[in-house]
Every structure is written in C-alpha cells, then in structure tokens.
Amino acid sequence: MPPRRSLLAPFLEQIRAVRHPGEDEPGRPAWTPCAVARAAERARRRRRLAANARERRRMLGLNVAFDRLRSVIPQLESDKKLSKSETLQMAQIYIATLSELLRDQDQDQDQDEDEDDGGRPRSLSEEEEDEDEHTHTQKQQNPK
Structure with a gap:
C-alpha cells in the first residue's frame, strides 16, 4: 500500500518548485511566505469551488425528486x-x-x-380445516 499523502503535499510540491536566488536558475523568484500563502489560498479556492459544485448537483437532484413527487400528488x-x-x-x-x-x-x-x-361468521374450526386443506394441497403441488 503506498504511503498516504498528507494534506500539505500539494503546498510542499509548490514550495519545492520555487527556487532560492543564486541556485542553478537565475531570475527565479525566491521562496517567500507570501508565495506559500497564495498557493494555499488557490488550493482552498479550488476545494471550495469543487464543494460548491457537489452541493449544486445534490440540490438539483433533490429538486428533481420533489418535482416528481409533486407530479403524483393531487393538488387543490x-x-x-x-x-x-x-x-x-x-x-x-x-x-x-x-x-x-x-x-x-x-x-x-x-x-x-x-x-x-x-351470512354466518365462520367458526375457528372451519378456518383451521381450510388452512389444513390448503397446506395439504401445497405439499402435493410442491413435493421436495
């Protein structure tokens, strides 16, 4: 099983991608707390947009279900x-x-x-006889 990625993994990858001045690529921006904060904000925004989209889909499904229910209920x-x-x-x-x-x-x-x-109510013994007869008929039709 591969090791679990932490929630900070995307941020750490972005931080590692930003190089310090004086390394092999001159002109690249230095690592700053501001850059990390911007990356974290972008990630939060992406997660929020995804959560909003899921909630919109959920509510759409719920509204469709209510519309279907309204269609079968008589209205005054x-x-x-x-x-x-x-x-x-x-x-x-x-x-x-x-x-x-x-x-x-x-x-x-x-x-x-x-x-x-x-027009007379059946007695308990008559109902038991009918039940015994019904059970006997079922056993004859479905032998095991």
Whole structure:
C-alpha cells in the first residue's frame, strides 16, 4: 500500500518548485511566505469551488425528486407550486388516505366472502380445516 499523502503535499510540491536566488536558475523568484500563502489560498479556492459544485448537483437532484413527487400528488390549487414542506405533508396525507382505502376495500371483500358462506361468521374450526386443506394441497403441488 503506498504511503498516504498528507494534506500539505500539494503546498510542499509548490514550495519545492520555487527556487532560492543564486541556485542553478537565475531570475527565479525566491521562496517567500507570501508565495506559500497564495498557493494555499488557490488550493482552498479550488476545494471550495469543487464543494460548491457537489452541493449544486445534490440540490438539483433533490429538486428533481420533489418535482416528481409533486407530479403524483393531487393538488387543490393547480396554479400554485407546493413548497417542499407542503409537498411532504401532502404526500403523507395522500399515502395515509390510500392506505385507508385499501384497508376498507379488504374489509369489504372479507364481508362479501362471509356473506357467500350463508351470512354466518365462520367458526375457528372451519378456518383451521381450510388452512389444513390448503397446506395439504401445497405439499402435493410442491413435493421436495
């Protein structure tokens, strides 16, 4: 595993690239604390720009998700765009309403099945017999 580069590695490389006067290349600027500070500032600026770009992409994805959610939620006022908070509240209400409708539909089907059995509720022993019969049928269809 290669050794980890420190956070200061880019700065150190830039510092090493700047030569002192009197070395093999005359006219090159001398190493100064000001040059190091400028290099550090440029690096900070690059990191900040990259972080800003990542945040913009993240927010764009979040806004697209909210737009998709708004498109499937029924709206009372079609001319006004719901806020993010309103969208989440409406989604919560919509999901609860759909769940309740499904529960009511299941109860209605159960009542219809009970009425098909002569209108009397089934006893526990009848339900156990049906369950045993169902299990026996499954074992015959899926032998191991």
